[in-house]
Amino acid sequence: AQSVTQPDIHITVSEGASLELRCNYSYGATPYLFWYVQSPGQGLQLLLKYFSGDTLVQGIKGFEAEFKRSQSSFNLRKPSVHWSDAAEYFCAVGEGSASKIIFGSGTRLSIRP
Amino acid sequence: GAVVSQHPSRVICKSGTSVKIECRSLDFQATTMFWYRQFPKKSLMLMATSNEGSKATYEQGVEKDKFLINHASLTLSTLTVTSAHPEDSSFYICSAPPPSGGQTQYFGPGTRLLVL
DSSP states (O other): OEEEEEOOSSEETTSSSOOOEEOOEEOOOOOEEEEEEEEEOEEEEEEEEEEEEEEEOOOOOOOOOEEEEGEEEEEEEEESOOOGGEEEEEEEEGGGGGGGEEEEEOOOEEEEO | EEEEEOOOOOEEETTTHHHHHHHEEEEEEEEEEEEEEEEETEEEEEEEEEESSOOOEEEEEOOTTTTEEEEEEEEEEEEEEOOOOOOEEEEEEEEEOOTTTOOOOOOOOOEEEEEO
């Protein structure tokens, strides 16, 4: 069965600092991978996705993620965070053709002024 | 762009009553929709796959008789929490894939249920 692990429950970074959120997945074939962001009181917003091709994926709001098959990872990065980036971030994996998505446990990002 | 709506956005009910939550795909048809449950400060847990014209597929551990799902049309799926109890209080989110298929989902804004 597929699974997604986000080892960091809560991360605090200073505004302007770089960010990396970790995500590891377990899946037998080439996975469909996603990063979503959920702000307080807001719905889920897709930041980026990886289906195939270039392993470095660019997303919205200056985020990027790199798919590393050898490490079963899909870490999310941003070179310089803004206070508005404070939110809950979810890594997710898509299950085959069924369009079913399995979410990781989430990482809460706080921004230090 | 494709949008998924949910109604109501928030509902408070008494223990023992049933609550219906609607999920609608706007401007597109969805033969499949998904229902998730999110506990406070927790991740989204997939509850079931709603299939238009056929029975829903429930994930392991989800009570079918407790969470009734009906996908009556290509734009509407409903989740009914029957005989709700305080432990059913949660944030319920639905999603639908776009008509072109694939893995990208459009998520609804969620419905917060509080059972007193």
